[in-house]
Amino acid sequence: MKNFVVLSYGRRNEYQRAVFAVLSFWAWYGGDKAEVQTIIYTDNPDYFRPYLAGLPVQYELLTPGRLTHMRGAAQYLHRVKAVILEHVFAVFPAHDVLYADTDTFFTTDPAGLLARLAPGTSFMHQPEYRLQDAVRVFAAFGQQQYPERFLELLESAVFEVAGQPARFYSRQVAWNSGVLALSHQQASLPPDIRQVMDTFFEHTAWFVSEQLAFSLVLQHQTQLLSARPVVCHYWGRRQKRLMDEQLSILLRENFTQSLLAERLQCVQHLTLQWQRQVEVDRLREGSLYAFANRQPRAGIKYALKSLFKAPFSRYFVRRLLAMGRRTFYKTA
Structure with missing residues (x-):
């Protein structure tokens, strides 16, 4: 057992x-x-x-x-x-x-x-x-x-x-x-x-x-x-916020009214979708952290890894450009 x-x-x-x-x-x-x-x-x-x-x-x-x-x-x-x-x-x-x-x-x-x-x-x-x-x-x-x-x-x-x-x-x-x-x-x-x-x-x-x-x-x-x-495992604060927002939408009262097989099928589909979202968010967070700590190579590496999983969002592009300019300005 x-x-x-x-x-x-x-x-x-x-x-x-x-x-x-x-x-x-x-x-x-x-x-x-x-x-x-x-x-x-x-x-x-x-x-x-x-x-x-x-x-x-x-x-x-x-x-x-x-x-x-x-x-x-x-x-x-x-x-x-x-x-x-x-x-x-x-x-x-x-x-x-x-x-x-x-x-x-x-x-x-x-x-x-x-x-x-x-x-x-x-x-x-x-x-x-x-x-x-x-x-x-x-x-x-x-x-x-x-x-x-x-x-x-x-x-x-x-x-x-x-x-x-x-x-x-x-x-x-x-x-x-x-x-x-x-x-x-x-x-x-x-x-x-x-x-x-x-x-x-x-x-x-x-x-x-x-x-x-x-x-x-x-x-x-x-x-x-x-x-x-x-x-x-989504232990980071940003990833927890991301998951909490999605779980609060999923786990509403109508979810409990579904048959068990329907609940499990829904969850199985979401695990793959949400895993990708968590991984993308973690890579983007790592990219911004690297730029903030004057590690542009690592920042670029994490940004490119995230791009292979999902297109850049406008918000991330703006943050990335701002961090990049600040980093290269300080190292110039």
């Missing part, structure tokens, strides 16, 4: 993102549907029921007290994810787990990914950067103090993973944790991940402590593979 797990609480746009994530999974999933159930951890199960009617969904109620407990002594927001995975494996110890953040949706059949889960294999969304490069990466946002503390911690700290001492190193890679997939044979790892995460956050106060803990423990214990081929 497989559990597809989603965490969604607090705001209407979070609920809408979660609805689309769940529908996209079932719109594409081509495996044995009797072998999969969806579990939604939420403070508002009633919001989801009309949209997901007809699907095998179980709800876990998140009360304010339960959420406070899950965040731990430091009230670290992202700690909840590890605690949820612990709970899922405790309740369903023989079930594999696929977890997805609400700002994701599936763009092809995830059955192949689930079939590859094994004792020595796990999945996260995608690799992002080597830890030794983190100071440079986060210095661009004025946040270099966090990776500096983190790298200093790694130089001396010894952790416990699977009952054995474990060291982590700056040459290892930080992965994006928007998607996580673990086999039931790895059910003992989430408690270790939570403990590693608590140590990271206690010593660094770094908001990415959660994804670093998942990245390093899973790299230590398994072959870590990318789920990017099957999912679109």
Whole structure:
């Protein structure tokens, strides 16, 4: 059996993102549907029921007290994810787990990914950067103090993973944790991940402590593979605004009145269309950011990549020309 797990609480746009994530999974999933159930951890199960009617969904109620407990002594927001995975494996110890953040949706059949889960294999969304490069990466946002503390911690700290001492190193890679997939044979790892995460956050106060803990423990214990081929993850603020606008139009009352097959067909079509829009917007954002930081080659590269996916909009052309003139004027 497989559990597809989603965490969604607090705001209407979070609920809408979660609805689309769940529908996209079932719109594409081509495996044995009797072998999969969806579990939604939420403070508002009633919001989801009309949209997901007809699907095998179980709800876990998140009360304010339960959420406070899950965040731990430091009230670290992202700690909840590890605690949820612990709970899922405790309740369903023989079930594999696929977890997805609400700002994701599936763009092809995830059955192949689930079939590859094994004792020595796990999945996260995608690799992002080597830890030794983190100071440079986060210095661009004025946040270099966090990776500096983190790298200093790694130089001396010894952790416990699977009952054995474990060291982590700056040459290892930080992965994006928007998607996580673990086999039931790895059910003992989430408690270790939570403990590693608590140590990271206690010593660094770094908001990415959660994804670093998942990245390093899973790299230590398994072959870590990318789920990017099957999912679109729109974590950027601009991309979230884009998706929220479209979801608020899609998920109106008349949508819930459609048959399940019609809802899934509609969502499957939209996943490909919206994936392209998200990718184009991300490339355009990267182009403008590069020009703003006097990197014209990178700006041109991202602009051309976006052009291959969709024609330039008038707004983007105006912004691009303005940024380009400003960049070349400053470098002249």
